[in-house]
Amino acid sequence: MTKQKNTKKRPLVEAVKTPSTVEAFSFGEAIPVLDRTEILSYLHSDVMYQKYYAPPIDWHGLAKSLRSSTHHESAIITKTNQLLSTCEIDEKLLSRKDLTAFIKDYLVFGNAYFELVRNAFGDPLRLEVALTKYVRKGVEKGQYFYIVSGKQEHEFAPNSLFHLLEPDINQEIYGLPQYLSALQSAWLNESATLFRRKYYLNGAHAGFIFYMTDPVQNQDDVNKLREQLRSAKGVGNFKNLFMHSPNGKKDGIQIIPLADVAAKDEFLSIKNVSRDDVLAAHRVPPQLMGIIPNNTGGFGDIEKAAQIFFINEILPLQARLAEINKWVGRQVIKFKQSALFNTVENTRPL
Numbered sequence: 001m002t003k004q005k006n007t008k009k010r011p012l013v014e015a016v017k018t019p020s021t022v023e024a025f026s027f028g029e030a031i032p033v034l035d036r037t038e039i040l041s042y043l044h045s046d047v048m049y050q051k052y053y054a055p056p057i058d059w060h061g062l063a064k065s066l067r068s069s070t071h072h073e074s075a076i077i078t079k080t081n082q083l084l085s086t087c088e089i090d091e092k093l094l095s096r097k098d099l100t101a102f103i104k105d106y107l108v109f110g111n112a113y114f115e116l117v118r119n120a121f122g123d124p125l126r127l128e129v130a131l132t133k134y135v136r137k138g139v140e141k142g143q144y145f146y147i148v149s150g151k152q153e154h155e156f157a158p159n160s161l162f163h164l165l166e167p168d169i170n171q172e173i174y175g176l177p178q179y180l181s182a183l184q185s186a187w188l189n190e191s192a193t194l195f196r197r198k199y200y201l202n203g204a205h206a207g208f209i210f211y212m213t214d215p216v217q218n219q220d221d222v223n224k225l226r227e228q229l230r231s232a233k234g235v236g237n238f239k240n241l242f243m244h245s246p247n248g249k250k251d252g253i254q255i256i257p258l259a260d261v262a263a264k265d266e267f268l269s270i271k272n273v274s275r276d277d278v279l280a281a282h283r284v285p286p287q288l289m290g291i292i293p294n295n296t297g298g299f300g301d302i303e304k305a306a307q308i309f310f311i312n313e314i315l316p317l318q319a320r321l322a323e324i325n326k327w328v329g330r331q332v333i334k335f336k337q338s339a340l341f342n343t344v345e346n347t348r349p350l
Contacts, residue, residue, distance in 0.1 A: 052136035052145045053173050059133045069186035071275050074289045075282035076107050086335045098129040105132040110166035110175035162327045182281030189274035307340050
């Protein structure tokens with residue numbers, strides 16, 4: 001561990017010692033953004049040990065949220081795969097595995113890091129991805145740390161890390177992903193699914209009341225009917241029952257369901273609305289993610305949707321990746337023609 005000298009240099013953003021502000025945020029808590037704007041503001045974050053800045057939002061929470069919603073994770077994978085399909089790399093400097101991890105980190109966290117390893121002569125040897133989840137930016141310029149579980153600490157060599165970030169409007173130290181506004185919808189989608197699973201596991205979905213007020217029935221018939229209802233499991237769960245009641249009164253036998261039928265429609269509505277919110281935040285056409293349309297008209301021409309998506313989303317990502325070439329001083333990544341277009345000009349970075 002490198003011992004840091006005491007410095008009085010003023011940090012980029014004034015840090016306020018308020019640990020309670022950081023601990024107040026929970027990824028499992030439903031909160032309105034306007035009531036907790038300090039969560040995404042760096043003015044209330046700690047500089048831990050006076051050496052590096054704490055992230056404006058919990059990276060571990062963002063990592064867990066990636067798998068909270070099928071559509072959230074699928075949108076990240078869709079962008080990653082489309083971008084990778086156009087990348088040609090210098091394999092002497094960069095492996096495709098590290099590039100894949102770099103792109104995923106950027107899309108999930110709004111930050112991604114490459115460590116440039118040099119040989120004994122100072123020439124570039126290889127680029128290795130540094131997992132964003134554990135990287136912290138130091139107070140000094142060009143200083144970065146690798147923190148695992150808050151205990152093990154490693155300081156990178158000065159100016160050896162390339163930091164690609166998605167700019168934030170509140171601070172300039174860390175980037176933030178573009179989908180933060182849709183996290184509540186992603187969590188709601190997960191909560192609805194978990195609630196429905198528990199609903200079925202505890203057996204509440206199979207209940208109803210067989211209400212009989214007909215005095216004509218004798219006890220033997222009632223016992224036989226009760227036995228038939230008890231045995232209605234497995235293969236015979238949906239078999240029909242016949243009840244003969246001569247001279248019976250109207251409404252002498254009633255079936256009263258315990259489960260509200262409207263709850264099923266509400267579940268589907270929550271799933272669809274939350275899905276649409278997530279897709280809107282990622283700006284991914286639903287047909288590119290294998291989603292089945294609810295209407296007979298469908299989603300339209302998938303090829304045109306893919307082309308617009310490529311122009312609006314993939315080309316800007318290509319331009320951001322091209323910044324690595326300038327930082328290293330040589331062409332590490334270049335972009336080939338996309339199969340969606342006929343000319344190379346249409347697939348070049350902006």
